[in-house]
Amino acid sequence: MRPLISIIMPVYNCEAFMEESIRSILEQTYRNWELIIVNDGSEDKTEEKISGIKDVRIRLVNLKQHQGLTYAFLEGYKLAKGDFVIRHDGDDISAPNRLELQLKYLLENPQDGMVSCLISCFTRDQSLAKDCTFVERIQNHYVTYEDIQKAIIGGFIPILFPTLMIRKELMDKVNFENKTLELDDHVELLLELIKMGKVRKVEAILYSYRRHKDAYHMQNEKEYNKQVSKLLKDPSVKNHLQYNDFYKELKVIENKIQVNEKSNIRVLMLIDALNVGGTETHVVNLTRKLIQRGVYVVVGTSGGPTEAILHSYGIKVIKIPMDTDYISNKKKFGMLKLVKNIIDEEKINLVHCHLFASMQLASELYRMYKIPYVVTVHGLFYPNSVLYSSCIMASKVIAVSEPVKEMLEAKLEDKIKGKVVVIQNGVSTDMLKDSSRSADIRRELSIPRNAGILCYCSRLDWNKTDAARVFLFSYSQLLGQFHNLHAVIVGDGPGKEGIEKEAQVINEMVNEKVVHVVGAKVDVIPYYKESEIIIGTGRVALEGMLCSKPIIAVGNQGYAGPITERTRDIQWKMYFGDHDALEKPNAARIARDIKHLILNPEARKKIGDWGKSWCERNFNNDELVREIIQIYKNTLSDLR
Template identity: 30%
Template sequence: MSYKRENDLVSVVVTNYNNENYIGACLDSILNQSYKNIEIILVNDASTDKSINVINEWINNNENKINENFITVIDLPRNVGFSGAVTVGLFASKGEFIAFHDGDDVSHEKRIEEQVKYLKDNNNLNAVGCDYMVFSDENLEPVYRLNGITFGVDDIKDIYAKGGHCVCYGTLLFRGEVFDKVGGLSRNLNLVEDYEYITKLLPFGIDNMTHKLYYYRDHVNQRSKGLLDSTNKPKSEEDLKVLVVFDKFNIGGTETHALALVKGLIDSNINVIVASNDGPLKDEFKKLDCKIYNVDFPLTLVENEEEKLMYENKLKDIITIESVNIVHAHQSPSGSICIDVCNQLKIPCIFTIHGLYYQDIISDKLKLATEVISVSNPVYDWLLNYGITSTIVPNFIDFDTFSNTNKLQDIRKELNIKKDAFVALYCSRFAWGKTLVAENFIRVCRDIKRLEDVDIHALIIGDGPDIDKITQFCKRSNDILKNEYIHMIGPKTKLNDYYNSCDCVVGTGRVAIEAMAFNKPVIASGNLGYFGILKDENLEESWNTYFADHKFNKVNNASYLYKDLKYIIYNKNKFKSLSNTGNTWAKQKFDTKSNIKSIINIYQRAIDKSDYIY
């Protein structure tokens, strides 16, 4: 801003388009506020009715009650739409506080006074809305209707994290310095600009007051009716054609999530196309009823313009040939290209963020995605720090597939492991902090065998850039033990028999969920740190760290793992009931069926942003 905001002044931003019958009542309600340090910024968005005449007449009739600075009328020469008009008003505001107000609604006389006091009493908050009542031309007496308004900063945040809506735009009052940081409304989100702006305010702290200080007018021409009547979208879920894109058919958490996503969408009768580069997991995708395009995506962001254009044209060809109407990306190199292509073709791009390692796109490119999905609470909070609001949909699995079915392979027999021996399993991609976890796991199993005289065998499954390092560490450990107790299995696409054959699983994220599906005790140790044994009383806490993969309460230290693994070995029977509880809890939170519904809802919400065409 080119000027300092005026202390205690409240700038009320009112937009008007063809509200000749209602704008006078709106202005009266602002004039009659008990809080008097107010300026009105009224933006007339090139109305085609007699609104501007009504506004000027109102000013003339009240000239004895107002000073020359009380109301500023900005009469736009052409219609710029709701978001453009609001943004014009925001830039004209001078107050320490800014209040929104729809031109067809009215406010309780105490609204501004109580909201200003609320923010002054709560320095940790920067925005506040309130509950409201509804009236109409036929019934001018306001009545209360259930409206979904939620109270409490954390509860509001949780609602938006799940893709919900619980703050009424017209009731908002916020500190002007917040606008100076986040700017105005996005103009490419027709009919949902106010929702998107509220999500911009979330990182600054937002709450609702329980007092009903706003009166919402229900009438046939109101702007929000357009959202309900929008037909610019596929007529049913079956009309969706989703292109799922990721870098390569590797064996890892992101790729296996994509596999579960594609299978879940197909089971829901959604048309799915997959684009990725050749890799070991491709055969599993071939078993699904979907078309696969091989695209040799790079493993880093493309900087060369010619190379970038080549990839863009490949994606455009797929989208055109398959009549794709929504793209779902998962990784930075391929996903960055998807965002650019979708914006060029005016189709929605959904981007799932699987961890805290998207620094290459989080500050700029990711903000251009239509919708962002986060797989955990820590990822959601991390994105908020960059001004990106997402919807939490966790990694999910088909619990009908991951269960204690009859073993197809006798893993113990193949590996010469006795039936009564204790088998611990570690499964992960060997990269970043998970390589350290793998080394700790091998070291602990080796030392328990040496020091506790326990017949323990370790199974290590996975792939990644550090696989040779882990393989050599297994060999050295077996040399110390003078026998093969540490079994380097390597990459596997099917883990059921290994889960069935083990007594305990050490892992994080998706592996922890799969282990609970098999009723196995889990020790959570992840990319960021150590959580420990999953128990009845800490299951929700473990989810809030994503099993130590996205947040942690301890650093990864072999001594913690030694203590916990030893405890499970000597209390093996105790963990049968605990693991059953874990299975029930995990199924409620991570089963495919409910989470696929959430993703389809996100697809439909993205399509409802009717700037996109099909």
């Protein structure tokens, strides 16, 4: 049976254009549709015009009073019976083959939740002619999902809502009760749908968009632009677009963590943002372990994709609009008052902060309210101004490696004497248990069962993008000798687009997809387990060793080489290339080390088994969390 398409047309005082718009639906080459016209209390002859067009597939709903086109659309949506939904404007025109071509696309591309099309923009008002030309050209410039995604992240919406054909099952997932839907343009609804399902455009002009001075955009231009700007500044929109696959991977945790509401240790865990990276993963795991051990923890952050993991465990997250230069911002005192209210409501007695703005905020809270705080410094990248303003008054400063401790003591000298302690970021066997056992990355990436896999995992930012680029070059040098060897790049960030282009060059060079750039992943363990060798630094190195895999360490500071029993002490001191290194990343050196391990499977197994044992003994998360809890207790005890 052919799918039914529900076309919903909310109209208000549209007698001048209604008939032409409806006729464009009647002339469609695809015939199995229903047209639900919702007359939003029109005061002209709109109802009369509609009633004069006879077709059993047309249903007219007359609202007694004007409620707004969004309200009218939702009233029509309640009556929709189709498998696919279109919201059609009463002053625009659809090409005769629009339904046919858009339906064909969605039937052939089940992974996409909706499809748009190219437009023509027309007007009878010559004063709008140039505006019309601009709208048409810029809307038709963005076609692929990637292009549309980049445009929205950049602050521009390249899709007109009426051009969409949407799967009804996708629309049904929208909780309209939680949406303000202030704009009759449906921008908020469009952004919500794009969070849930990919969209691209059929490369044909299928919709004619009419510009006239009575149009909603023209009548409400100032308010419209203000609301659109506000919606696009919402970080959750950009996060969902940039980390779409990451969000899809999130699992529903059935057993939420039990919170000890009566705990005497009540911590506000501050982190600027919850993006995808080692620091953020550490904060998530630390918070989870602390709560499991009876510490009351609330996370304060501006948000980010990793926030969803905290929510999945039932951990309380409070939004604080932090940025790195908030201290110089006029909103400083408002921010402090907001956080002080959180501290009072949650009965917080200790703050634990991690990144730039968080550290500045914690030090200001101490200055004004004498709330004690602990700082964790995660690397060598902290500006001197932040270290001086925050570490000196902290109760304790945790350095995640020896080089970080040395850096702090060299810069702050006697000002932090006795305050710095090294507690490395730990890992836990829990991550192996929590990992998705059903994940089959070879099937997902079409990698043969007998192929070898090299896995590079890192946030693609700063020097780590350069490290990824050098790894790809070294991998390309090995392809002549190892024909059945694939490379998987796990990670996201500003450098991802460049890495994708270089991967494409290698794939085209060998006429086969051998490099796979998979983006950020909630669960990286399946990628580690399927790999022969893991290339990375910091937390990646620890997680890889926990999976019994040999690690070639390369990070922000440069190349550190294979992690072995012989090199373990120097590797730890360098934090596996992230805080110090032996040399700059060198493609020939990396290729040589990879080749050696590929040709010696027994050595790979021996190194992997040793690495797992060493990691479990020295980087056990449970033990490290105990040390942090003791710091909390000592800090609170000193206040009494």
